[in-house]
Amino acid sequence: MKTFGDLTAVDGVSLTISAGETFGLLGPNGAGKTTAISMICGLLRPDEGSVTVAGEPITTTSTRGRSAIGLVPQDLAIYPDLTGEENLKFFGRLYGMTGAPLASRVGEVLDLVGLAERKDDHSKEYSGGMKRRLNIGIGLLHKPQLLVLDEPTVGVDPQSRNAILESVENLSTEGMAVLYTTHYMEEAERLCDRVAIIDEGTVQAEGTRRELVSLVGEKDRVAISGTGNLVDATEALRRIPGVTDASSSDQRIDVLATDASAILPELLASVSSSGGSITGVEVEEPNLEAVFLHLTGKALRD
């Protein structure tokens, strides 16, 4: 828990992240995401509660444990008048890396973030996307056990954003635990194994995407366009396990199902066998935006 005067910024946030897992903290601006991860990284002292990473307590006074964390802040945290390589080497040395191992790892990271050819340029000469990649590279440099990324794609062009997301996807395959905060639903859905939805400093719900969706009763929607005997087809669809409702209108059948992707072949076969002729299919899965809206009554991005 953390308060600033009369404002309770974070209250009752409790997270457990496993090695190799990408955990998302999804919420709008001002929800308390940055405050939460500041406490996790030892930047802010919690008023209540504690943080443990890789078995080590994380506090604002103790240095132990902080080497297990790699931070990628929301604001760019690079020195404009140092080159990309110099930035990496400086922070690497703060994490106890020196000599040949440091030089080697710096080279690896520069390749990883696609800045090897610009390593000798001052970072102030980089584009916005390149600066963001360097920002991430610094967080990765010492191979942390927990990588914390605070909205790393804010203000980034689509190409660089995609590159960043791909990089993050690869991290969990290397056994790194990742805590990813964002207010973009699609990023959370793409990257995260589990997501905690946070608003006004408290966690509203937590789980996999599927669990969150079912938690609030959202169903997949399947819109089947067709001709022929759609009335009988609709009746047949209602009898398929997993279908909660089906209705027909002009040359279209709307189906609500708990897991459309699992029963879609059966749905289509049923329509065909009932005398219907399918001209088009559209599957709409409920997303986290809908979950957030259901839980909080407001959109992720107002």
Place this chain on the structure above:
Amino acid sequence: MPASLRIAGKDLRLRIRDRSALILGILAPLVLSYIFFLVFGPATTGQGLGLEFGVVDEDQSGISTSFTSVLESAAAEGIVELSVFDDQAAADGALKEGDVDSYFLMPEGLEQAVFANQPAIIEVVGDVDAPNSTQIAASFAERFSSGIAASQLAVVTAATVEGVQVTPDFIQSLSQQPSVAGMNYALIDETATTKQLDAPTFFAAGMAVFFLFFTVQFGVTGLLEEDRDGTLARLMAAPIPRVSVVAGKAIVSFLLGIISISVLVVATTFLMDATWGAPLGVALLVIAGVLAAVGIMGLVASVAKTPEGSGNLGSIIAVVLGMLGGTFFPIASSGGILASLTYLTPHAWFMRGLADLSSASPWTDALPATGAIMVFAVVTGSLAFLLLRRRLQK
């Protein structure tokens, strides 16, 4: 290597690339001290004022000759350069050519007027481009005329007392007696007796300590810049003690200050013939002065909210302390409340310490001033450290 040294190394690299530290720390004080020396230096000693006077004696009397003798004495002391002209036309020509700054014209009938108890008028003709010299010449003439007037009064008084008339013979008899109002000009070498800094050293030291406070700002203000630029979060997330961030900035301030003053000491010694004194004593004063500057500017950074705010507040404090501390003018010798207030600044103690080292004094003579400066350093540095550390552990 400790994290504080790594942070200091990084900051030093950045400050060298950002040439403003070099400009403000070395170039500006060097240039300014040299300019100040050229402009004000001669006036502080009286030597080499560069006064070029001329004199035209159209009266050729005892009084006019007496005035010319006074000028010749001043020339012999090296205070002025004197040219004697036969007539006013020659003097005008020399004035026009720039050979003299001004000339004195003692018109025919000067002594006659004096004996007739009339005012003694000596004309001063000056070059419009040499107002200072002309003003000084006018003062010379005024002083002599005042002396004449005093003598006239004495003569009348004596005549009244003795019940005689004022006649040339009476005046002549009086003139054999010691002059009532003499004009004595002597160059007094004060440096050996009162331990004052000579002009080049005064201005070099003054500018060095004045700009020191601007130079050290580059280090401590860096903490606020890191906060503004986002890199402070990374530093605090790293497995290093929080205090090492503060220490790193302080180290940079200290090194920049030492480098700045050291370069100025060496440069002004060769360029301006500044005499700083016993090296060990100077070193102690420099170290203490830099520590005091770091402490004071660290305190400023600890209370400021932004680097711009720290810079503004720091500049104000640096200017006020510099002026009050006598880095531009020797306030300590001015008397009054300022002479007491000046010692509330480390600047004044720094200048005092250097003055104590003048005239080949041993290095130990700088110890009292060094101690006083260290009080500033310890008090302000401790406060700054506590406030900055508290700021980083929120």
